[in-house]
Amino acid sequence: MVHIQTRSFRGGVHPPAQKLSASVPFRDLPPPDEVSIPLRQHIGVPAEPLVKVGETVRMGQKIGDNLRGLSAPVHASVSGRVRVIGDVDTADGRKGTAITITNDGQDTLDETITPHPEWEQATPEEIRGLIRESGIVGMGGAGFPTHAKLQVPPDKKLNLLLVNGAECEPYLTCDHRLFLEATELIILGIKVLMRVAAVEQAYIGAKVTMEGVQDALWPFLEKEKGIDLVLLESKFPQGEERQLIYAVTGKEIPSGGLPWDLGVLVVNVSTVWAVGMLVTSGYPSFQRGVTVSGAVQQPSNYMVRVGTPISALLEAAGGFAGEPGAIILGGPMTGLPQSSTLVPITKQNNGVTVFAKGTVAGGGTTDCIRCGRCVAACPYRLLPLYLAKEAERGDIEQLNKFNLLDCRECACCAYSCPAHIPLLHWMRLGKGQLRAAR
Amino acid sequence: MSNLQLRIQSPPFVHSGHSTQRIMLMVVVALLPAVGASCFYFGTPAIIHIVATIVTAVLCEALVQLLMNRPVTVRDCSAVITGLLLAMNLPPAAPYWLGPAGAIIAITIVKQVFGGLGQNFVNPALAARALMLASWPSQMVAFVAPFDAISTATPLVAIVNSDPMVVHPTLLQLFLGEVPGCLGEVSALALMVGGLFLIFTDIIDYRIPTGILGTIFLLSSLFAGPGFSFGFSLTFGVYQLLSGGAMLAAFFMATDYVTSPVTPKGRWIYAIAIGFITVLIRFWGRYAEGVSFAILFMNIATPLIERATTPIKFGEVKAK
Numbered sequence: 001m002v003h004i005q006t007r008s009f010r011g012g013v014h015p016p017a018q019k020l021s022a023s024v025p026f027r028d029l030p031p032p033d034e035v036s037i038p039l040r041q042h043i044g045v046p047a048e049p050l051v052k053v054g055e056t057v058r059m060g061q062k063i064g065d066n067l068r069g070l071s072a073p074v075h076a077s078v079s080g081r082v083r084v085i086g087d088v089d090t091a092d093g094r095k096g097t098a099i100t101i102t103n104d105g106q107d108t109l110d111e112t113i114t115p116h117p118e119w120e121q122a123t124p125e126e127i128r129g130l131i132r133e134s135g136i137v138g139m140g141g142a143g144f145p146t147h148a149k150l151q152v153p154p155d156k157k158l159n160l161l162l163v164n165g166a167e168c169e170p171y172l173t174c175d176h177r178l179f180l181e182a183t184e185l186i187i188l189g190i191k192v193l194m195r196v197a198a199v200e201q202a203y204i205g206a207k208v209t210m211e212g213v214q215d216a217l218w219p220f221l222e223k224e225k226g227i228d229l230v231l232l233e234s235k236f237p238q239g240e241e242r243q244l245i246y247a248v249t250g251k252e253i254p255s256g257g258l259p260w261d262l263g264v265l266v267v268n269v270s271t272v273w274a275v276g277m278l279v280t281s282g283y284p285s286f287q288r289g290v291t292v293s294g295a296v297q298q299p300s301n302y303m304v305r306v307g308t309p310i311s312a313l314l315e316a317a318g319g320f321a322g323e324p325g326a327i328i329l330g331g332p333m334t335g336l337p338q339s340s341t342l343v344p345i346t347k348q349n350n351g352v353t354v355f356a357k358g359t360v361a362g363g364g365t366t367d368c369i370r371c372g373r374c375v376a377a378c379p380y381r382l383l384p385l386y387l388a389k390e391a392e393r394g395d396i397e398q399l400n401k402f403n404l405l406d407c408r409e410c411a412c413c414a415y416s417c418p419a420h421i422p423l424l425h426w427m428r429l430g431k432g433q434l435r436a437a438r
Numbered sequence: 439m440s441n442l443q444l445r446i447q448s449p450p451f452v453h454s455g456h457s458t459q460r461i462m463l464m465v466v467v468a469l470l471p472a473v474g475a476s477c478f479y480f481g482t483p484a485i486i487h488i489v490a491t492i493v494t495a496v497l498c499e500a501l502v503q504l505l506m507n508r509p510v511t512v513r514d515c516s517a518v519i520t521g522l523l524l525a526m527n528l529p530p531a532a533p534y535w536l537g538p539a540g541a542i543i544a545i546t547i548v549k550q551v552f553g554g555l556g557q558n559f560v561n562p563a564l565a566a567r568a569l570m571l572a573s574w575p576s577q578m579v580a581f582v583a584p585f586d587a588i589s590t591a592t593p594l595v596a597i598v599n600s601d602p603m604v605v606h607p608t609l610l611q612l613f614l615g616e617v618p619g620c621l622g623e624v625s626a627l628a629l630m631v632g633g634l635f636l637i638f639t640d641i642i643d644y645r646i647p648t649g650i651l652g653t654i655f656l657l658s659s660l661f662a663g664p665g666f667s668f669g670f671s672l673t674f675g676v677y678q679l680l681s682g683g684a685m686l687a688a689f690f691m692a693t694d695y696v697t698s699p700v701t702p703k704g705r706w707i708y709a710i711a712i713g714f715i716t717v718l719i720r721f722w723g724r725y726a727e728g729v730s731f732a733i734l735f736m737n738i739a740t741p742l743i744e745r746a747t748t749p750i751k752f753g754e755v756k757a758k
Contacts, residue, residue, distance in 0.1 A: 015452050093446070170452065242752065255753040326444055332451035339444055353451075360445045361453035366514060367556040369458055372643070372700035381749040385700065403751045411450040418456035425448035 006208045007247040008233035011379035013412045015236055015333060018170045020299035021291055022211065026177055028303045029290075029316055031078045031107070035307030036088050036098040037063065041346040042137040043144045044070030049099055055082045058110040060284055062133070063099050072145040073135040076101055077286035077305035079108040089340050091329045091349060098344065101307070113282040124150075124196045131196070134284035135347070136275060140164055140175075140239065140268030141330055143348040146275075149267070150196050152260050159263040161194055161202040162248060163272055166232050166239030168207070169331025172351040174289035175269045177301045179206060179213045185276030187220045190227055192275050197265050202227045203248055204269075209234045236333055237410040241266050243379050255406055270350065291351040292317040294332075295324060295359070304345050311341040313352050325357035333411050366419045374413035374423060380406050384413035384423045391430030396437045399430045407431075458555075462515035464641050468632035469522055469690065475615045475625035479584035480530040484621050488525040491537030495521030498545040506550065516555050520544050523563040526622025526686060527730070531580035531589060540566040560737040561694045564730045581618040590618045593681045594726040609673070612680035623686040626679070633689030642693040645702065649709025650688040650716070650729075655679050657717040666721040684716070687729040697737040704740075704747035712736050 040046035047064030051057055057076040065073035080103045090096040119127055132147035152158055163186075167175040178186065190202050206213045208231040217229055230248050232238050242253050244266060251262050259266050270288060277283045286306050290313060293299040297318025304313065310327065314320065328335035329349050374384035382403055390398040407427045414423040445451075476484045499517040503510045524540050544566035549558045571578050583590045593607055607617045615625025623629075636642040658678035663669025678684070683691075692698060692712055699708050712732045719728025736743075 013454065015450075015454075246752075252753040254755050255751060257753065324442060324444065326451055327442075328449075328451055332449065334449050335451070337444065337446045337449075337451070339446055341442070355445075355451055357443075360451050362445065362447050362451070364457075366458050366511070367554065369461075369516075369556050369695045370698075370700055371461070371695040373454075373456065375700045375749075376702070380752040382751060383700065383748065406751050406753070411448075414448075415450045415452065416454045416456065418454075418458050418461055420453070420457070422448055424450070428448060 006231045006233045008235055008238065009243040009246045009379055011377055011381070011412065012235045012237060012243070013377050013415050014234070015170050015415060017209065017234060018293070019173050019176070020171065020293050021173045021301050022176055024173075024177075024298075024300045026181055026289060026301045026303050029305070029308065029313065031103055031305045032308050032312045033103050034083065034100060035077050035103065035305060036100045036309070036344040037074050037077065037307040038088065038090050038096045038098045038344060038346055039064045039074060040090070040096045041074060041143060041306070041348060042072040043142065044072070046097065047071055047074050049085050049097075051082050051099065053082050053085055056080070057082060057101060058108045060113045060286060061110040062135075062284070070145060070148055072137050072147075073133065073284075074099075074306075075135055075284045075286040076110075077307050078103040079106050080104040089343050091336050091338070091343055091346060093336070093339070098307070113284070115282045116279045119192055119195070119279045124198060127192060127196045130278060131275065134274070134278050136271060136278065136285045137347050138268055139270035139274060139288055139347055139350065141334070141348055141350060143346075146267065146271055149265060150193075156260045157263055158197045158199050158260060158265050159201070160249070160265070161190065161197055161199050162244060162264055162266045163190060163202065163204040163269055164239055164241070164244055164266055165204060165206040165210070165213075165269040166244060167210070168234075168236045168238040168240075169333055169335070169351070171293040171299075171353045172291045172331050173293070174291045174301050174350055176210045176213065178269055178273050178289055179210065180216050182273050182276070183216045183220060185280065186269060186272050187224060187227065188279060189272035189274070189276035191224070192279055193265070193267060193272065194226070199265070200226050203230045204228070205230050205232050205244055205248055207232050207234050207238065236412065237379065237408075240379070240408055240410055242408065255403075285347050288345075288347060288350075290345060290349060293351065294354040295321045295356040296354050297321055306347055307344045309342045309344055310338065310352055313345070314341060314354070320354060320356075322356040324354050326355040326360045328353045328355070333415065334409065362420070362422065364420045365422065368419050368421060371418060373416040373418065377412040377416040379410060379412065380408060382407060384427070387430060388421060388423050388426035391426040391433065394433055396433060399434060404430050404434060458514045458516070461641055462519055464639060465519050465636065465690070466515065466522065468636045468641075469526070469622070471628035471631045472526065472622045472625060472686070473522070475628040476526070476621040479615055479624060480582070480621060483530050486534055487528050487530075487532070487537050487621060488522065490534060491525035491528070491541050492518055492521035494538035495524070495541040495545050498542050499550065502546055502550045503554070508554070511555065514555060517545060520549070520562045523622075523690060524566055527563065527567045527620050527683070529578060529580040529582075529620055531582045532577050536570065536574060536577050540570050543569050556696050558696055559740075560734055561691055561697045564691055564734055564737075567730055568734060583618050584616050584624070592619050592726065593617055594720065598720075598726045609676060609680065612677065617681070620683065623683045626685045629685040629689055633685070636689065636693070642689070643702075643705055645705040646693045646698060646709045647688040649706050650692055650713045651679055651684065653710050653713025654684055654716055657714065661717070661721060678717075678720070682720070682727045683729045687712075687733055691730070692733050692736075697740060699740050699743045699747065701744055701747040701749060703749070704743040707743050707747065708736050708740065711739070
């Protein structure tokens, strides 16, 4: 069944979609001569290396893990020899330990990797263990370990799986392409997750402007009981967990709460795909779909091995179109700006967006004219203009009073500000002040 | 790949394209029909008033900022609007120094002394107008009939004085603007065209003009009896809407961002209160015209309204 009525949320903004690569099918990006696999590709504590320099590793082999606290293992994305274990520049601008592997070009698969056709007989606990061992984390960007999402506290109960296919960031198209090219894997992943979470109902939230998605999903929706499609308005941040849940269920996650407080499990479509890959081929999470778009010669979608440097993707896309002014991991609304093209792609990175010099928004700030555009745009119903002012003054009490911690950093306020005030920057600064005061 | 100069900043990397300057220019564009109407009805004096007031406002802003050793921000065009709105509030037969004098008051005392754009707590043009009414009362009521220079009272004054000799203008004359009044307030048609343009281009919030005009219309329709006693007349409601500064104020003065609430609910309260006070002053106050004082009152109340209407945040657990 398809919900024809398009769902959405209050507030938000409409940046031009710029889905330049929407009709470009995935191509496999040849694995580079060397991959650097960061040990921190998720929320929680970083993994610790399980291999030593000089050791031979195989593709899909677990090379890092951490059993203390919330964490997720990492896997070799090529076969070869560990050249070095040390700090590299990572996507969020911090240094992070990575295992650098010299690719032997053989792609020799780790012998422990086998498909899991038995998943229908396995217990939810067993499947959850498989998901953990495969290092599957939220691939929409947040990187929250998926197995932890499935471990619901005893006083909560899940009743709905929500597949996040909103892909609301401009430029990015890899989730759209997955819907079209890996429909079967996605449906399989949904069924697996429904079994683990013990829910009878799943909704696939896809943006109404995603061409071909309804046709691709239709045969499966007709066949599968309890899997339905919900069409979402093309608006930002439709893919933010809270707004997605609101759009589909009409309920608001309590402030400071989590989706499971409403009995909802939200999983990104790329993550669902990774679960599908796990049961059909046994592959752990060491590759993903990545969009390369913006000011590049050929905006494209690639299937990329984790640890591949951004430079390899840019090269594959024909290089820059003009002189680049900013390279962003993710999309332009919430993505991470990069200072180096050597930064490796992780499980969390869904795109590389390039802006030509002179086209990057920012700067030219003038005084606030109190137009209220930030207030109208804020999906969390905060007053960004006052939050920015209090962050500038460093008034902790006022920052709390204006609910700074309810800000999810969607950047809608800064996007809509005619005075070009870097509002998100002030929010972050304010949050730093709150942390420091604690 | 080396030697790349890459921007590192907090997102976003794209922007809506709005800018303060663009917004101000849109407001100027939206006022052009009213400027045209004013030149059409009142001729050369209208042009002289408008140009003199705008030029003074802009020069005064630059000068004050230079003297205060602050960056000169006349390029944001906000002084142009202050000057233009002030000129719109002048009676056609006023002496030519009156507009520039008002502009100096508006820019210096009301705006820059408080810290410039965004810091003033009342609308500069309106505060200056109030001061001018107090300082130069006779010059501020130098009204003339359109197309000739015969001095006359405005329709609202005529109603309050219930002068039997006065021939009241028809609704059509009020709508088109063929009535005595301030330069920019006479043509409801021209003001509505500009106002709707601002609403549909998302420059102003429909709530403010809707709240003000709706309240004025409703209350006037209900108090249409003799001496503003209880009595129902839709015609009188429309008459009140079309006369005086209601249209100019509702679309262009009350919608000033700086001095109106930023919260959606607050804007309704602000607007309805302006409409209410306007009718109060028009019907039972000493002045025939009340909308500018109503706005000034509510400008001052804006911080209170905002505090009372701060939206309930997303996911707020309601108190039991």
